[in-house]
Amino acid sequence: MSFLGFGRPQPTSEEKISAVQAEMKVLTQMHDRLTKACAKKCVPNDYRESELNKGESVCLDRCAAKFFDVHMKVSELLQQEMQSKGAGGGGFGFGG
Amino acid sequence: MSFLGFGRPQPTSEEKISAVQAEMKVLTQMHDRLTKACAKKCVPNDYRESELNKGESVCLDRCAAKFFDVHMKVSELLQQEMQSKGAGGGGFGFGG
Amino acid sequence: MSFLGFGRPQPTSEEKISAVQAEMKVLTQMHDRLTKACAKKCVPNDYRESELNKGESVCLDRCAAKFFDVHMKVSELLQQEMQSKGAGGGGFGFGG
Amino acid sequence: MDGLTAAETRELEQRMQKQQMKVFFGLFSNLVDHCFMSCIDDFTSKSLTGRESGCVARCVQKHMALSQRLSERFQEYNAQMTQQQQQQGGGFR
Amino acid sequence: MDGLTAAETRELEQRMQKQQMKVFFGLFSNLVDHCFMSCIDDFTSKSLTGRESGCVARCVQKHMALSQRLSERFQEYNAQMTQQQQQQGGGFR
Amino acid sequence: MDGLTAAETRELEQRMQKQQMKVFFGLFSNLVDHCFMSCIDDFTSKSLTGRESGCVARCVQKHMALSQRLSERFQEYNAQMTQQQQQQGGGFR
Incomplete structure (x- = not known):
C-alpha cells in the first residue's frame, strides 16, 4: 500500500497504533472490493452448486491478478496526472 | 443481535456507552439494508402512485420476514462452518 | 448544508473542530454521490474516448443542477412531512 | 441499556443525538440518490x-410509507428476539 | 508492525479485536444481502x-470458498509488494 | 470556519490532512472499481x-475530467447557498 505512505517512521505511540489500524482497514476494504468485483465477474448468481467449479476458480485467479494490475495502473496514472498539473491543482480535486 | 455478544457484563463506563452505541449502529445498518433489499424486491421504480398499494404492502411484510430468516440462516451456516474448521482457520477468513 | 445546522455558535474547541470536520465529510459524501449519479446518467461505460465530448459535458452540467434541485426538494418534503406528523412521530422514523 | 449511571446516560444521550443526526442524514442521502436515479431522465434542460x-414527490412519499412499514416489522422482530434471548439466557440482570 | 512496546501491542490487540468484529460483521452483512438478492424471489408466502x-445454503458455501481463494491471491500479492518495497526502499526498520 | 484560535487551526489542519488522505483514497478506490468493472471482461489470461x-487509461482520464467539471458545479452551488444563508440569516459571525 505504498500510496498511503505507511512504513515511514511514526513517532508517538498513538500514531503508531492508529497507523497499523489504518493499514488494516485499507487492506480489509481492498479485500472487500476485490471479492465484490470478482464474484460479479466470475460467479453466476443462481447458485445451483455449492462448490466452485474449475472454470470459476481459474476465472477468480485471473480476475484477482487483473484487479491488482488495474489498481497499480490507476495509481500510476493519477500520479502522472498530478505531477503534470502541479501539486496544487485540479483534475481529480475536490474543492469543498 | 446475539451474534455480536452485546448484553454480557460491560465493566467501564466508556465501554458500556460504546456498546450501546455500537448496537444502535448495527440496528441502523440492518434497517438500512432491509429497506434497500425489500424496496428493490417489492416496489417498482416508476413511482406512478405515492401510496403503497395492497400488493406492495403484503410483499414488504413477507420480504421482511424472509430477510430475517436469511439473516438467521446465514448466521447459523457460518457458525457451523467455523466450528467444523476449528477456531483458528480459514473459510471466510481475511488474512491481511 | 443548512439541514445540518452548522453555522450556529459552537462552544468548546473540540466541538468547533469536529463541526468543521463533519461539514467537510458531508460535502465530500455529497460530491461523491453527485459524481456517481451523473457519471451513470451522462457517460457511457465503454470508454472509447478519453475526453468528455460536448454532449456529455452539457449533460453533466444539467445533471448537477437537477441533482441539487432534487436534494432541495427532498429536504423540503421531509420537513413538511415531519411537521405534519408532529415532532415525535413516525413516517421516516427508525425505531431500534 | 440499564445499568448506566446518570452521568453515563447524559453522555450517551449526547452521543446518540449526534448518531441520530448521522442516521437521519444517511436515510436522507439514500432517498435523494434513489429518487434521483428513478425519476430523472431528461437532460435537455437544467430545470x-x-x-x-x-x-x-411520489417517490419520497412512497419511501416514507415503505420505511415506516419495514420499521414496524423490524421492531416486532427485535422484540421477539429479545424475548427469546431472555427466556434462553435466564434473564439475569 | 515492529517497533511497538508491550503496552502498545496490548492496546493494539484490543482495538484489533474490535476491528475484526466489525470486519467480520461487514462480511456477514454483505453475504446476507448478496444471497438474499440472488435467492429470494417468491413473495407469495412469508416462509x-x-x-x-x-x-x-449453496450461496453461503460458494462464497466462503470464493472468499478463501481470493484471500490467498491477496496475501500472495501483499507478500510480493512488501518484498519489492523492502528491496527498493533498502529495508531499514 | 472563522472563530478558531491558532491552536485550534493547527489541530484542525492535522485532522484535515488525515481526512483528505481518506477522501483521496475513497475517490481512488471508486475509480479503480468503476474502471475495472467497465473495462475488464476477458478472463482467458491473467495479464x-x-x-x-x-x-x-481512457476511463481514468475521462473520470478526472468529469470529476473536475462536477466539482466546479458543486462549488458554484455551495457559494450560492452560502450567500443565500447569509442574506437570510443576517450574516452575524
Missing part, C-alpha cells in the same frame, strides 16, 4: 420537468 | 421455500 | 490485454 418533480 | 433455502 | 489497458 426539473413537471413529470420529474411529481415523480420525486 | 422460505425449499428452493430458496437450498439456494441460500 | 491485461491491450484493449483493457487502453480502456482503463
